[in-house]
Amino acid sequence: MSTCALPSTGETGAAASMRRGACPSLAAPMQTGDGLLVRLRPDDDSLTIPKVAALAAAAETFGNGIVEITARGNLQLRGLTAATVPALAQAIGEAEITIAEGLAIEVPPLAGIDPDEIADPRPIAAELREALRARHLPLTLAPKLSVVIDGGGRFGLGAVVADIRLQAVSTVEGAAWVLSLGGTAAKASIVGAFAGDTVVPALVTILEKLAGLGTAARGRDLDAAELRALCRCDASVERPAVPTSAAIPGIHDLGEAGTVLGLGLAFAQVEASVLAVFLYQIQELGAHAIRLAPGHAFFALGLRHETATMAQSLAATHGFRIAEEDPRNAIATCAGSKGCASAWMETKGMAQRLIETAPELLDGSLAVHLSGCAKGCARPRPSELTLVGAPSGYGLVVNGAANGLPSAYTDENGIGSALTRLGRLVRQNKDAGESAQSCLTRLGAARVSAAFEQG
Numbered sequence: 001m002s003t004c005a006l007p008s009t010g011e012t013g014a015a016a017s018m019r020r021g022a023c024p025s026l027a028a029p030m031q032t033g034d035g036l037l038v039r040l041r042p043d044d045d046s047l048t049i050p051k052v053a054a055l056a057a058a059a060e061t062f063g064n065g066i067v068e069i070t071a072r073g074n075l076q077l078r079g080l081t082a083a084t085v086p087a088l089a090q091a092i093g094e095a096e097i098t099i100a101e102g103l104a105i106e107v108p109p110l111a112g113i114d115p116d117e118i119a120d121p122r123p124i125a126a127e128l129r130e131a132l133r134a135r136h137l138p139l140t141l142a143p144k145l146s147v148v149i150d151g152g153g154r155f156g157l158g159a160v161v162a163d164i165r166l167q168a169v170s171t172v173e174g175a176a177w178v179l180s181l182g183g184t185a186a187k188a189s190i191v192g193a194f195a196g197d198t199v200v201p202a203l204v205t206i207l208e209k210l211a212g213l214g215t216a217a218r219g220r221d222l223d224a225a226e227l228r229a230l231c232r233c234d235a236s237v238e239r240p241a242v243p244t245s246a247a248i249p250g251i252h253d254l255g256e257a258g259t260v261l262g263l264g265l266a267f268a269q270v271e272a273s274v275l276a277v278f279l280y281q282i283q284e285l286g287a288h289a290i291r292l293a294p295g296h297a298f299f300a301l302g303l304r305h306e307t308a309t310m311a312q313s314l315a316a317t318h319g320f321r322i323a324e325e326d327p328r329n330a331i332a333t334c335a336g337s338k339g340c341a342s343a344w345m346e347t348k349g350m351a352q353r354l355i356e357t358a359p360e361l362l363d364g365s366l367a368v369h370l371s372g373c374a375k376g377c378a379r380p381r382p383s384e385l386t387l388v389g390a391p392s393g394y395g396l397v398v399n400g401a402a403n404g405l406p407s408a409y410t411d412e413n414g415i416g417s418a419l420t421r422l423g424r425l426v427r428q429n430k431d432a433g434e435s436a437q438s439c440l441t442r443l444g445a446a447r448v449s450a451a452f453e454q455g
Contacts, residue, residue, distance in 0.1 A: 023143050026089045026099065029080060032377075033340030034064060036080040038088070043100040046289035046301060053279050054095035056272040062088040064339065068269040071332075071379070072146075072160065073109060073292040078339060102138075103207070104146040105129060106157060109248075109293035113257040113301075114153035118168035119175035121149035127200045132207070139211040142218055147203065149177075150185070154252075158185035158242040160294055163219030164206060166199065169240050178240050179206075179233065182220035185242045189224045192233030202231040247324035248297040251308045261287075261300040261308045264321030267333040267348055268296040268378065278318050282311045295329075297321075327355050327362035333370045334378040337389070343372025345389030350415075357416060358423030361385070365435035369402065376402030384437060385422075385448075394418075396452045398445040407445060408453035418452045425451045 024030035029038045047055075055075070059067050064079025080088060092099065105128060107121040108114065128147070132139065148162035158167075165188055166177040176195045179202065180188035194202055206227060210217045228235045246252070248262035261282075279287075288302035303311055316322050321329060331354065334340065336347030347370045354361070354368065361368060366384035369376070374388055379401070386397040388406060394415055395406025410418045425448065430439040440448055 023104075024076075025101065026085065026092070027101070029085055032078065032335075033342035034079050034335060036082065036085060037076065037078050038080060038085065039070065040075040040077070040092075040097075041100040041104065042075065042292070043098040046291050047097070048289050049279050049283045049287060051095050051097050052290055053276050055092065055097060056276040056279070058088050058091040058095075059272040062091070065272045066269050066335075066339065067272050067275055069265050069292055069296045069298060070268070071294060071296060072104075072106065073294045073297070075292065078335065100129070103129075103132060103141060104144075106146060106148050106160065106162070108150060108153055108155050108157050109291045109299055110153065110155050110254070110260065111151055113254060114151075114155060115255045115257055117151040117153035117156075118170050119151045119177075121151040121166070121168065124166065124177070124199055125149050128203055131200055131204050139207055140215055141207065141211055142215055145210065145218060152243070154243075154246040155248065155293065156185075156243060156245050157294065159245060160184065162188070163210075164203065166194075166203075167240050169193070169237075171195075176234075176237075178237055179227075179231075180239075181222050181224060181227075182218070185240070189220075190237065190239055191224045191227045192231070192235045193237040194231075194233050198231075198233070202233065205231055248293050248295060248299070249321050249323050249326065249329070251305065251312060252299075253305065258301075259303050259305045259308045261303055261311050261315070262293070262297060263300065263312075263315050264295060264297040264326070264329065266319050266321055266328050267331065267351055269335075270318075270320070274318050278314060278320075281314050285311050287311065325364065327359060330362045330364055330366065331355075331368050331370060332379040332383070334372050334376075336370075336372045340372055342375065343389055344391060345370065345372045345387070345394065347372055347378075347389075350387070353416065354419055357419045358426075360423045360426040360430070361436050363436045365437035366440070371402035374403045384440060396449060398448050408449040410453060421451045421454060422448070 024037045024039045026038050029036035059077045062084035063077045066078055068076035070076055105125045107125050111122050112120045145163050147164045148157050149166045150157045151168045165180045168175050169178055176193045177199050178193050179191040182188050249264050250262050252260050282300055285307040286302050287300045291299045312322050331351045333347035333351050337343040338346055350370050369379045369383040369386040372389045382401045386402050388395045388402050393411035396408040397404040397406050426436050426439050
């Protein structure tokens with residue numbers, strides 16, 4: 001069961017986590033515009049259907065009835081209060097859901113059952129967690145520091161940014177692990193390769209080095225050459241090939257491991273009551289567990305191909321994303337004004353309006369970020385198009401983040417026609433076979449901004 005400490009009434013509890021950059025947890029929830037928020041990293045290999053249903057019931061009883069899956073595949077509950085967080089923690093414990101605390105150690109969502117993976121990363125992850133727990137003095141690290149241990153496979157984590165990354169590679173002696181620092185798998189700085197019993201000690205050494213640099217230190221702050229000498233790794237290794245991860249929504253045949261159904265949440269969230277109904281429906285079809293996945297998604301385990309097709313149809317009726325070509329896959333939204341007092345935009349309604357008026361933008365080639373305010377909670381990194389809510393209307397940031405300087409504005413009366421003009425701009429100027437992203441890049445930010453603002 002979860003053994004996390006409950007938030008206190010002093011500065012070390014919920015109040016301490018109100019600062020931006022902290023990671024909200026049961027022990028330290030974050031104050032947002034719609035109450036307290038907690039982010040949960042279940043420590044189970046998979047969550048059984050009854051466990052997730054119990055969590056959904058707790059979200060409805062103690063929060064605002066919304067369950068979210070984050071971009072990195074964590075659970076998130078909103079609308080809590082100082083009085084209901086302890087009750088939520090108790091409900092999670094009674095459901096025997098183990099919550100991982102401390103350093104974020106991430107493995108692919110189908111680790112251990114993906115037939116294409118080179119090595120199962122879970123034993124290394126478990127050994128690292130145990131090594132950190134066994135320390136007499138815990139390491140104090142940056143709040144959002146992350147370690148990715150990727151065994152490969154069709155649903156790898158190559159696109160996920162990590163401070164420290166282990167990537168499995170095949171060798172004549174068996175699997176080895178390539179260590180890199182900072183960024184995605186394609187851009188991280190390669191340190192070297194490790195095998196066998198040397199992997200976890202090397203990780204602990206690196207984490208100790210980061211702790212010594214202070215609580216703001218991240219993987220990008222470390223010197224790869226210094227770590228090669230410190231950890232005595234094989235420095236001759238080349239960057240591993242980074243296979244393209246398969247799209248999660250859909251029915252996936254894993255051979256002897258059976259069939260899994262991949263689903264995404266519409267705009268990162270689902271009503272707890274809807275989730276519970278769906279879970280019990282697919283349990284009747286044979287599903288026994290889910291696994292959380294990056295991209296606001298999850299897999300349902302235990303289905304046969306025939307029942308997976310039935311479950312997929314049920315998912316569609318409940319509003320889940322079931323296919324790679326779903327236009328909602330291209331839109332990132334925060335809670336919006338219906339769920340956050342800081343927001344100036346009803347983001348879910350705006351997303352639906354975007355789908356209806358400018359479908360040309362949503363071919364999957366670019367990201368459209370709808371942010372209720374300039375904080376950009378749903379997508380801190382830049383997007384090709386970011387629409388930001390403001391007291392006077394809406395600002396458009398082209399190739400930037402929500403906190404960037406908008407290059408065009410419109411008000412509530414003009415937003416519908418502004419979105420329509422953006423869609424028309426792509427439709428009328430896109431060459432045969434060209435993506436929306438390529439078209440907008442070719443046209444340039446000035447022309448995109450002018451189309452949005454044109455009266």
